[in-house]
């Protein structure tokens with residue numbers, strides 16, 4: 017099994033397997049021959065961490081003329097590029113191809129039934145695509161195109177306006193903590209000893225585990241469990257709660273559960289894992305579910321049970337930056353920490369742990385840290401309308417509120433099942449829905465959940481509407497090409513419009529029409 021890819025920073029960076037693609041990745045994201053520049057006398061902004069949050073902050077500030085230093089201890093691009101969105105979505109794409117071939121006969125396309133899944137080739141594709149995408153985040157690009165001083169090394173605060181990295185001192189007017197998060201550890205006896213996979217090493221696999229236990233039924237667990245199942249592993253998903261995707265709409269989670277079972281995955285809900293041990297080649301998980309003790313024999317265990325913010329070893333206490341080990345750096349709505357000269361952004365401080373959330377919040381930090389005078393012109397994190405999407409098949413996308421969070425606001429929900437949408441029927445994808453929640457008696461959209469094969473694309477219309485205060489009336493007026501699955505949104509808006517057809521309105525229109533006859 018490949019080991020974690022995060023070595024101490026004084027050792028050469030290695031991303032197993034060290035083939036030409038991973039060498040290209042390292043060449044872009046932590047060039048072995050990089051010399052840290054001589055620090056400028058003082059930086060407008062020193063950014064710690066070059067994941068999405070740090071990269072967008074650094075590039076945005078530099079493009080506006082700030083003198084910026086960006087410090088990264090491992091690979092630029094952070095989790096998203098290296099061990100998160102990019103590799104996971106690349107694997108998911110291969111897994112979708114498998115599913116399409118498996119269900120091809122439903123579409124009148126014969127296949128030999130035997131799908132030859134070349135797992136090493138799937139993973140090589142992942143490494144090739146990740147290396148190509150890594151150019152966007154490369155150290156050279158940030159230095160040459162944006163004029164950012166890029167430093168590699170472990171950064172920590174060394175004084176009220178200084179950061180120390182690789183024996184150099186960076187003096188700042190403002191600093192930004194963008195150190196991200198790491199996989200949360202489980203304190204299950206025996207787990208550390210048998211070794212397990214997390215997002216930090218699973219994408220380095222070159223051989224498919226035949227029997228894979230996935231612990232955690234959230235975003236990571238669901239996306240990767242379905243992926244490995246489709247790529248041919250026997251997958252057992254152990255989830256602590258009573259259903260998968262615990263934070264999502266219950267109807268959406270039910271569709272995902274049904275799909276997983278249909279695809280041959282074993283789901284163990286309300287699982288309470290006692291301990292884990294090795295027996296010969298097996299990793300054995302002892303657990304309790306439905307009041308029964310049981311055990312599972314697997315080749316590998318993948319853990320995805322949430323994130324821990326990276327707040328250690330930054331010397332935050334010395335600069336008066338308060339933090340909580342679970343929640344991360346404490347920030348206000350302006351992303352300012354308890355030290356007014358220091359901001360934080362991304363997974364290290366935000367509940368929304370998404371790449372696009374880190375990106376959007378970084379833009380707020382640039383504005384607030386560099387261009388606000390006496391608190392004027394500051395932007396608030398709470399002003400953002402944040403969508404997200406779980407890339408299972410079908411996808412589950414959400415924006416805004418859930419009805420159970422209604423906080424005293426009365427809502428109406430418009431529900432369109434995809435089996436009423438022509439394109440979904442045509443595509444053989446009728447399992448799913450669009451639910452739009454509006455403030456009762458108005459057309460103001462408060463939230464929506466979409467379950468569809470490309471829900472992540474379809475949700476953007478709702479996000480656009482919410483961000484720009486467009487309501488259901490505006491959506492109903494918008495022409496959607498026929499046949500598209502996004503027509504489900506227009507159908508929801510039509511359903512809203514029909515509620516405006518009160519008995520009085522109908523009486524008036526009927527009278528007018530009978531007078532015309």
Ligand SMILES: Cc1cc2nc3c(=O)[nH]c(=O)nc-3n(C[C@H](O)[C@H](O)[C@H](O)COP(=O)(O)OP(=O)(O)OC[C@H]3O[C@@H](n4cnc5c(N)ncnc54)[C@H](O)[C@@H]3O)c2cc1C
Nearest residue numbers: 065067068069089094095100171195196362363369370371
């Ligand atoms: C498997 C997986 C799949 C995901 N899929 C999606 C998805 O599809 N869509 C989506 O929106 N989000 C997804 N996410 C979440 C997304 O990856 C994160 O929200 C995003 O990467 C957060 O960016 P960040 O910059 O805050 O942190 P990170 O990406 O974690 O970057 C932080 C950087 O700081 C560096 N660092 C830490 N400490 C120091 C220090 N002391 N000195 C110098 N550098 C330091 C780290 O090495 C790292 O490079 C996924 C996450 C995982 C794990």
Ligand SMILES: NC(=O)c1ccc[n+]([C@@H]2O[C@H](COP(=O)([O-])OP(=O)(O)OC[C@H]3O[C@@H](n4cnc5c(N)ncnc54)[C@H](O)[C@@H]3O)[C@@H](O)[C@H]2O)c1
Nearest residue numbers: 232233234235236237254255256257320321322369405406
């Ligand atoms: N598509 C995306 O945007 C995407 C994809 C992957 C990850 N992410 C980000 O990464 C973060 C982490 O994802 P995650 O899936 O690790 O966390 P999560 O919080 O989404 O899910 C963790 C799951 O683990 C379960 N769990 C906790 N302890 C357990 C135990 N002892 N046994 C069994 N189950 C247990 C929880 O009930 C929960 O369902 C997410 O917050 C998300 O923001 C996003």
